[in-house]
Amino acid sequence: MSLEQFSKRDATPGYIYYEGEKKPKTPWESFLRVVRRAFKGELFVGLWIVLREMVTKGNTHTLMYPEEKFVMGPRYRAVHKLLRLQESESERCIGCGLCEKICISNCIRMETKLDENSRKEVSQYTINFGRCIFCGYCAEVCPELAIVHSGDYENASEQRAHFGLKDDMLTPLDEFKANKQQEFPGFGALSDDADSFVKKTPLAY
Structure with missing residues (x-):
């Protein structure tokens, strides 16, 4: 595909084309890309939610089996x-x-x-x-x-x-x-x- 044909396709209304991430040219740019991908904000948000649930009283989601056991539903089919x-x-x-x-x-x-x-x-x-x-x-x-x-x-x-x-x-x-x-x-x-x-x-x- 020629550059002229690509420009015409890119101008098509209703379409969004992703050009992709630019390839790093230097080792420093490669390092920055690794850091940017590894330490996104979503990672720390997830860690904070887990830590908050661990230290909040009454939010324990783990049963101390076998001292504690699940209450099975009325239609549960066991022994x-x-x-x-x-x-x-x-x-x-x-x-x-x-x-x-x-x-x-x-x-x-x-x-x-x-x-x-x-x-x-x-x-x-x-x-x-x-x-x-x-x-x-x-x-x-x-x-x-x-x-x-x-x-x-x-x-x-x-x-x-x-x-x-x-x-x-x-x-x-x-x-x-x-x-x-x-x-x-x-x-x-x-x-x-x-x-x-x-x-x-x-x-x-």
């Missing part, structure tokens, strides 16, 4: 819990197997048997948390609201294939009798007016 019936203290799980069938990670295993009353009960229930993606389908499909996602996100293990056994997830009877079973407001949770329309359940006979 599963198996709940009990409020009226009979029995397990809510009826062994239908829907959670095992819908699990897209193929991490739920269930074994059932007949009890002395010829009713099906769950003998073994495991979830492989090494495979689980915590999608929430198992809790969403459960007809008895037996399995829910809790806020317990600390599920580290020395083994890669960490299994969650039924006894670990089921609410202990002593905690249940002490009214310590938490009703989670996420997937599989009871509504606030559940007692008004729940009359009798099969496991309460």
Whole structure:
């Protein structure tokens, strides 16, 4: 492109052309360019904001874990819990197997048997948390609201294939009798007016 053509293009209305920074010709000009680029005003503004937040009381944004822990949201999907019936203290799980069938990670295993009353009960229930993606389908499909996602996100293990056994997830009877079973407001949770329309359940006979 000739100089004359460039001048015509530069004169086009509505266009702004950046000519670029002039190349330094001397070592001193190169040094000044390095200093100008490295010590801009925005750098010191950012440093001042960080320092101000550090020394201002009440502006701490760090939790002292594990003494302090985050309060998880109501729809947070962490380690599963198996709940009990409020009226009979029995397990809510009826062994239908829907959670095992819908699990897209193929991490739920269930074994059932007949009890002395010829009713099906769950003998073994495991979830492989090494495979689980915590999608929430198992809790969403459960007809008895037996399995829910809790806020317990600390599920580290020395083994890669960490299994969650039924006894670990089921609410202990002593905690249940002490009214310590938490009703989670996420997937599989009871509504606030559940007692008004729940009359009798099969496991309460």
